[in-house]
Amino acid sequence: MKTLNYRYGLLLTQPQRRYLNRLMRESRIQYNRAVATRKRLKGSLQCRKVDVVLREILSVQKDNSQHLRRRAIEKLETEYSGCSFEQLATLYDIRNAIPRFEVRKDHVDIEKLIPDVKAVFDEEQDAYKAYRRLPESTRGKAPKVTLYFDLLTAAGRHAGYEANRRILKLFPNTKVGVVADLRNRICGSKDGQFEDATKATPAQRKLGNRGEPNFKRRMESIGWQLKGKQQYSVLSGSHIRISILPDGMQQASIQLHRPLPEDAAVKEMTIVQDGSRWYAVLTISIPDDSPAWTITPSRPEYSVGIDPGKATAITAAYLAPDNSLDFKSFDWRLLDEHEAEKERLEEQLARMQGP
Numbered sequence: 001m002k003t004l005n006y007r008y009g010l011l012l013t014q015p016q017r018r019y020l021n022r023l024m025r026e027s028r029i030q031y032n033r034a035v036a037t038r039k040r041l042k043g044s045l046q047c048r049k050v051d052v053v054l055r056e057i058l059s060v061q062k063d064n065s066q067h068l069r070r071r072a073i074e075k076l077e078t079e080y081s082g083c084s085f086e087q088l089a090t091l092y093d094i095r096n097a098i099p100r101f102e103v104r105k106d107h108v109d110i111e112k113l114i115p116d117v118k119a120v121f122d123e124e125q126d127a128y129k130a131y132r133r134l135p136e137s138t139r140g141k142a143p144k145v146t147l148y149f150d151l152l153t154a155a156g157r158h159a160g161y162e163a164n165r166r167i168l169k170l171f172p173n174t175k176v177g178v179v180a181d182l183r184n185r186i187c188g189s190k191d192g193q194f195e196d197a198t199k200a201t202p203a204q205r206k207l208g209n210r211g212e213p214n215f216k217r218r219m220e221s222i223g224w225q226l227k228g229k230q231q232y233s234v235l236s237g238s239h240i241r242i243s244i245l246p247d248g249m250q251q252a253s254i255q256l257h258r259p260l261p262e263d264a265a266v267k268e269m270t271i272v273q274d275g276s277r278w279y280a281v282l283t284i285s286i287p288d289d290s291p292a293w294t295i296t297p298s299r300p301e302y303s304v305g306i307d308p309g310k311a312t313a314i315t316a317a318y319l320a321p322d323n324s325l326d327f328k329s330f331d332w333r334l335l336d337e338h339e340a341e342k343e344r345l346e347e348q349l350a351r352m353q354g355p
Contacts, residue, residue: 034159223270
């Protein structure tokens with residue numbers, strides 16, 4: 001299977017534009033809030049305030065009726081026998097937050113969990129601090145600070161869950177599955193989502209640190225995955241279905257410059273705002289032997305060869321069916337005569353497209 005991107009211009013109505021503009025604005029706000037929450041919790045970790053981080057991470061009330069989460073919680077019953085379902089859910093959240101820490105049954109009480117975690121955390125930090133004090137010539141392998149990075153990852157995941165709660169409240173008419181996928185991309189609730197906005201230094205990468213995400217000044221695109229039957233029902237003639245819009249607004253007109261291949265499955269849709277224009281980028285998956293990968297010439301009996309020259313910009317040689325050759329040269333000096341006009345048109349086009 002291979003992947004292609006098809007980009008179509010959107011002809012949106014005024015209500016659709018207003019809704020997408022609001023979604024872009026709120027997406028940027030929620031992402032920046034998530035980044036601020038992560039930075040604040042990271043500052044607490046650097047001050048060794050493990051209790052502050054653990055209390056905030058474990059304070060989130062999650063939906064235990066979700067199928068996959070419920071099954072994962074029920075599997076812990078063999079390891080922690082005698083615990084109620086609510087206690088198992090708490091232990092499950094603790095193990096997700098600090099997966100490389102040995103969690104016991106009595107850690108359901110957070111007052112017993114905090115001293116044990118803080119003792120291991122302080123031990124790791126003291127060892128790393130002593131390592132940094134050594135001369136560089138005598139340093140060996142740096143000690144691991146696994147608990148620090150586990151809690152930092154959990155802080156980013158917690159920021160995403162908080163943003164998810166706000167997005168669901170702001171956009172109640174949008175389907176939950178689509179909003180959840182948007183939350184994963186916007187707020188970094190998954191482990192790898194913040195990496196797109198981070199710039200780690202070589203020293204940070206050596207220690208396993210991904211760097212810190214930056215705040216976004218604007219949001220130019222939002223994307224989500226398509227699953228099941230949605231992959232084959234996105235386009236209908238010259239209309240496209242935008243599932244993040246409320247019911248009754250999901251159908252939008254597009255500039256259909258070419259149809260999708262017949263055997264294409266749309267894996268992802270991205271809405272892009274470029275100045276005052278809107279585009280839909282469809283990421284499709286097609287088989288390796290699909291006709292979309294082959295170019296069928298309109299006149300296969302003719303051949304052409306192109307050669308860049310020194311005196312001319314391009315020299316083209318045409319071979320007719322009767323084996324007769326015809327040469328045509330394209331002079332590059334014509335561009336120099338209109339350089340000022342070319343620069344003026346480029347500046348005008350830049351102003352039309354916006355920043």
